[in-house]
Amino acid sequence: xxxxxLIASNLFRRRLRTGLTLLSVxxxxxxxxxxxxxxVGLSQGVDVAGADRLTVFHRVSIxxxxxxxxxxxxxxxxxxxxxxxxxxxxxxxxxxxxFFPQMPVDPEPFLKMYPEFLLPEAQRQAWLRTRxxxxxxxxxxxxxxxxxxxxxxIQTGIWTRKDGSMTWEFDLVGIFDGAKQGTDTSPLYFRxxxxxxxxxxGKGLVGWYIVRVTDPxxxxxxxxxxxxxxxxxxxxxxxxxxxxxxxxxxKQVGDIGRIIxxxxxxxxxxxxxxxxxxxxxxVRERTEELGVLKAVGFTHRQVLRLVLAESxxxxxxxxxxxxxxxxxxxxxxDPTGGAxxxxxxxxxxxxxxxxxxxxxxxxxxxxxxxxAMRLQxxxxxxxx
Amino acid sequence: xxxxxxxxxQLAGVEKSYRRGAGRVQVLERLDLAVAAGEFLALMxxxxxxxxxxxxxxxxxxxxxxxxxxxxxxxxxxxSEQQLARWRARHIGFVFQFYNLLPALNAARNVELPLLLxxxxxxxxxxxxxxxxxxxxxxxxxDHRPSQLSGGEQQRVGIARAIVTDPTLLLCDEPTxxxxxxxxxxxxxxxxxxxxxxxxxxxxxxxxxxxxxRADRTVFLYKGQIVDAIPA
Numbered sequence: 001x002x003x004x005x006l007i008a009s010n011l012f013r014r015r016l017r018t019g020l021t022l023l024s025v026x027x028x029x030x031x032x033x034x035x036x037x038x039x040v041g042l043s044q045g046v047d048v049a050g051a052d053r054l055t056v057f058h059r060v061s062i063x064x065x066x067x068x069x070x071x072x073x074x075x076x077x078x079x080x081x082x083x084x085x086x087x088x089x090x091x092x093x094x095x096x097x098x099f100f101p102q103m104p105v106d107p108e109p110f111l112k113m114y115p116e117f118l119l120p121e122a123q124r125q126a127w128l129r130t131r132x133x134x135x136x137x138x139x140x141x142x143x144x145x146x147x148x149x150x151x152x153x154i155q156t157g158i159w160t161r162k163d164g165s166m167t168w169e170f171d172l173v174g175i176f177d178g179a180k181q182g183t184d185t186s187p188l189y190f191r192x193x194x195x196x197x198x199x200x201x202g203k204g205l206v207g208w209y210i211v212r213v214t215d216p217x218x219x220x221x222x223x224x225x226x227x228x229x230x231x232x233x234x235x236x237x238x239x240x241x242x243x244x245x246x247x248x249x250x251k252q253v254g255d256i257g258r259i260i261x262x263x264x265x266x267x268x269x270x271x272x273x274x275x276x277x278x279x280x281x282x283v284r285e286r287t288e289e290l291g292v293l294k295a296v297g298f299t300h301r302q303v304l305r306l307v308l309a310e311s312x313x314x315x316x317x318x319x320x321x322x323x324x325x326x327x328x329x330x331x332x333x334d335p336t337g338g339a340x341x342x343x344x345x346x347x348x349x350x351x352x353x354x355x356x357x358x359x360x361x362x363x364x365x366x367x368x369x370x371x372a373m374r375l376q377x378x379x380x381x382x383x384x
Numbered sequence: 385x386x387x388x389x390x391x392x393x394q395l396a397g398v399e400k401s402y403r404r405g406a407g408r409v410q411v412l413e414r415l416d417l418a419v420a421a422g423e424f425l426a427l428m429x430x431x432x433x434x435x436x437x438x439x440x441x442x443x444x445x446x447x448x449x450x451x452x453x454x455x456x457x458x459x460x461x462x463x464s465e466q467q468l469a470r471w472r473a474r475h476i477g478f479v480f481q482f483y484n485l486l487p488a489l490n491a492a493r494n495v496e497l498p499l500l501l502x503x504x505x506x507x508x509x510x511x512x513x514x515x516x517x518x519x520x521x522x523x524x525x526x527d528h529r530p531s532q533l534s535g536g537e538q539q540r541v542g543i544a545r546a547i548v549t550d551p552t553l554l555l556c557d558e559p560t561x562x563x564x565x566x567x568x569x570x571x572x573x574x575x576x577x578x579x580x581x582x583x584x585x586x587x588x589x590x591x592x593x594x595x596x597x598r599a600d601r602t603v604f605l606y607k608g609q610i611v612d613a614i615p616a
Contacts, residue, residue, distance in 0.1 A: 002500050002509075009488035292484045295445060296498040296545070297473020299466050377445040378437075381480070 003306065010282065011310045021278040022318050025360070028271045029322020029353060030329065035260045036349040037330040040182060041340030042256045043246065052216040053113070054223055055245040057208035059236040063088075065205035066235050073229060074211060079222040081214045084109045085192070087207035091154035091168065093144060100140050100341070101187040102154060103207075104195035113210055116179040123148070123174030131194045135174035137185030139334075139341055146172055152188070160200045168198075186341030211239070268360065275318075275364035279311045283368040290372050291380025304373035311365025312358060319357025323350055390457070391418035392553065392585050393442055398451035400437055400608075411437045412608040415451070421552075424579040424586045426596035429605035435589040436557055438605065442587060443476050443555045444468045456552050473501045477546030481558040483538040485530040485545075491517065492526040495544045502549070516544040520574055536567025543574055547584070554578065556588040560595050572598045 012018055056074065058064035065087070074083045089102040107127050111119065119127075119135060127133045136146060146152065150172045160166055170190050178185045196203055213222045223239040230237045240248075283290070290303055298306075327345050334343040400412040411434045419425050427435045440446040441453050444460050453460040456475055463471060477498075485494045492513050499509045517523045520540035530538050539559060546554055556575065560568035576598050578584045588599060596602045604611050 002506070005493060006486075006489070006497075006500070009486070009493070013488040288484060289486050292478075292480075292486070293497070294469065295443070295472065295478050297469050297501045299469040301466070302469075302501075378440045381445070381484075 003309070007306060007309045007313060010286070010306075011313055014282070017278060017281070018314065021275055021314060022321070024271055024274050025315055025318025025357075026322040026325065028267050029319050029357070030326040031267055032264060032353055032356070033323060033326020033330055033345045033349075035264060036353075037343050037345050038340065039256050039260050040346060041334070041343045043342075052213050052219065053242040054211040054213065054219060054226070054239050055208060055242050056211060056226055056237050056239040057245075059238045062208060064235070065202060065207060066209065066237065068204050068206050070209065070230065070235075070237070071206075074209060074226060077222065077225050077229060079213050079215070079218045079225070080211055082109060082113055082212040084113045084210050085206035085208065086110075086210065087192070087195070087205075088158075089154070089156055089190075089195075090158050091156035093152070093154055098144070100143075103187060103189055104192040105189050106192050107189075110189065113212060116183045117176040117185075118179055119174050119176040123176075126173040127191075130171055130173050131191055132169065132171050133173040134170035134188050134190035135176055136172060136188040137341075138175055138177050139185040140188060141172075141175045143186075146175075148172055148175065154188075159195075159202075161198050162200045164200070181344055181346070182342050184342045210242070268356070272360060272364055275311065275315060275360060276367065278314070279307065279365050279368040280371075282310070283307060283372050287375065287380050290375055291377050294375070294377040295381065300373045303375075304369045307369035307372045308362065308365045311368070312361030315357050315361030315364060319353060319360070323353045323357075326353075392421040392423075392456055393417070393419035393587070394452075394454045395438075395441070396452050396454075398438075398441065398448045398453060400434070400441065400446070401449050410608060412441075412448070415608070415610060417603065417610065419585065419587060421585050422579070422583045423601065424576070424599045425588070426599035426602040427587060427589045427605060428591070428593070428596050428602055431591075433605040434608040435605050439555050439557055439587065439589055442553075443478060444472050470501075473498055473549065475552040477549065477551040477554045479539070479542050479546045479554065479556040479559045481561040483530070483535075483542045483562075485538055485541055487530050490527045490529050491522060491533065491541045491544075494530070494541055495548050497545060498549045512548055513544075516548040517541070519547065519578075520544045534567065535563050536570055539563060539567070539571050540574065543571070543578075547578065547582075552585065554584050554586045556586060558589050558591065560590070560592060568592075568595070 056066075058066055068085065071083055071085060074080060084106060086103045086105055089104060091102050092099050107124075111117065111124060117137075123135065127135055134152065140146070152170045152172055154168050154170065155166055156168060157166070159168070161168065170188070176185065192206075211222065211226065213219050219241055223241070226239040227237060293303060293306075294300070327350065330343065330345040334340045395415055395417040398412055398415040399410070401408045401410045415438070417438075427438065429435050437446065441448055441460070442455060444455070444463070447461065458471060460468070486497070495513045495516050496509055499512055504512065514523055514526070517526060520543050522537060522540050522544065525533060525537060525541075530541070533541065539562075543559075554575070559575065560571050563571060572595055575586055575588065579586050579600075586599075588595070590596050
C-alpha cells in the first residue's frame with residue numbers, strides 16, 4: 001500500500017498515453033460483456049435448460065408435426081413423469097418486425113412442466129377459465145406495453161382460422177416472470193383446445209413434446225425407449241435432452257462459443273500489444289529513474305513488482321470500467337428489439353472478465369518488468 | 385577511522401575494466417584508498433579518470449574486476465545483489481549531478497522513497513521527511529514537484545533524500561556541476577555542515593577546485609590511478 005502513490009504517479013505521468021490505453025482496454029471489456037450476453041442470447045437459455053427434461057420431435061425435421069395421440073403413449077413409458085406438447089404458431093404483432101415466439105399449450109400440465117415460469121395464482125386460474133386466454137412473459141409485455149385484460153391480435157402466416165382469417169385475438173390474462181436470470185420471458189402461450197378447435201388445418205397435430213423424467217440419471221434410457229416406441233411408424237421421433245436440443249438449435253447459426261472466442265482472442269491480443277507497448281515505453285523512458293530506485297536500495301525484484309503492479313493497475317482499471325459499463329449497457333436490454341430474448345451478462349462471465357483483466361495486466365507487463373529488473377544500476381544511471 | 389580504529393572505507397588493489405567491442409578498457413588500476421569515518425573527501429580528476437566508477441564501487445552500484453572494497457566492515461564482493469541493495473538502503477546516501485528526482489513525485493514523496501524500504505509507518509516517515517527537508521531549508525516546499533523548483537532547490541531535495549535514512553556514508557557525484565555559483569555555494573555549505581555538525585562521512589566527486597577546497601582532503605585520480613597532482 002505504501003508503494004501505491006509511486007505506482008500511480010508513474011502510471012499517470014503521461015496522462016494522454018495512459019488515458020488512451022485505458023480507453024482501449026475499457027472498450028475491449030465492454031465488447032467482452034456484450035459478446036457474453038450475445039452468446040447467452042444465441043444459446044437460447046442452454047445454461048438454464050432442465051436436466052430432467054427431454055424434447056421429442058419428428059425424426060425428419062422439427063417442422064414436421066406429430067400426432068396428439070403420441071401424448072398418452074409417451075406418458076405410459078417407464079421413467080416418464082409428465083408430458084406436454086407445444087406447437088409453433090409463428091405470428092407477429094402488428095408489424096412483421098414485431099416477432100416473438102407464440103405457442104399453443106395445455107395450461108395445467110404446461111405450468112407444472114415449467115416451474116421456472118412464475119405466474120400469480122389468480123392469473124393461472126383466469127387462464128384455466130378463459131378459452132381465448134393467453135399468458136405472456138415479462139420481456140414481451142414490457143416491449144409492447146401490454147397489460148392484463150388487453151386484447152392482443154396476432155397475425156399468422158401458417159394457421160388460417162376456420163373463418164379464413166389469419167388474425168387471432170387473445171385475451172391477456174397473465175404475465176409471467178422467470179425464476180432464473182436466463183429464463184426466456186419473451187414467449188406468449190395460449191390454450192391448445194381453443195387453437196385446435198379454431199384452426200382450419202392440421203387438427204389433432206402438435207409440433208413437439210416435452211417429457212419430464214422421474215430421474216435425470218435415466219434420461220438417456222427414456223429417450224431410447226421413446227425412439228423405439230415410435231420406430232417404423234409413419235412419424236418416427238427423435239428424443240434428446242432439452243439442453244442438447246437447444247444446443248443443436250443454437251448451432252444452426254454456427255458454433256457461437258467458438259466464433260465469440262475467436263473475436264475476443266483477436267481483440268485481446270491487440271489490446272495486449274497496446275498495453276504492452278505503453279508499459280514498454282514507460283519503462284524505456286524511465287531507465288534513469290529505475291536506476292535511482294535501485295541506487296537508494298530497491299532490489300531487482302521490488303522493481304519488477306513495481307512495474308508489474310503498474311501494468312496490472314492499468315489493465316485492472318480498464319477491466320473494472322469496461323465490465324461495469326458493459327454490465328450497465330447489457331442491463332439496458334436486448335439491443336435487437338426482440339431477436340435476443342435472453343440477454344444478460346452472466347455473473348460467471350463477470351468473474352472471468354476480472355481474471356482476464358489480471359491476466360492482461362501480467363502479460364502486458366512481464367517483458368517490461370523483466371527489462372526493468374535486469375537493469376544494472378551504474379549502467380542505468382549512465383544511460384540516463 | 386571507525387570506533388574500532390579502522391577506516392570506514394577501505395579499497396585495496398582495486399581494478400575495474402569494461403569490455404568494449406573485442407577489447408577491454410581499464411578504468412581503475414591497482415587502486416588503494418582509505419577514508420576515515422566523519423571525513424569529507426574530495427575526488428578530483430579529468431573526465432574519464434575513473435572518479436564516478438570509483439564512487440559506484442564504494443556505493444555498491446558496481447563490482448570491482450579485482451581487489452577488495454570494504455565499507456563499514458562489510459566486504460562488497462561477499463554480498464549478493466539483493467544484499468547489496470538492502471545494504472545501500474541502510475548505509476549509503478547518493479547525491480547526483482543532475483539531482484535525479486522523480487518528476488512525477490513532489491519533494492516530500494521524492495525524499496520519502498528510501499523510507500518506503502523501511503518498517504516505518506506513514507507518520508514516522510512523514511516526520512523523517514520533514515526533518516530532512518528542514519535540514520536542507522526546504523520544509524516549506526514539501527508539495528512542490530521538481531519542475532516547480534530551481535536547480536539549487538532540486539539538489540537540496542536530492543541531499544534531503546540522501547540523508548533521510550541517516551546513512552553512514554554520503555556519496556556525491558559532482559553535486560554542484562549543474563548549478564550556478566550561488567546555488568553551488570549553498571549546496572557545498574550544506575554538505576560541509578552535514579560533515580561538521582552531523583558527523584557524516586562524505587565522498588564528493590568534483591571538477592571544481594573551489595568545491596574541493598571545502599573538503600578535509602582531496603584525492604586526485606588520473607587514468608585510473610591515485611596521483612599526487614593532476615599533470616598539466
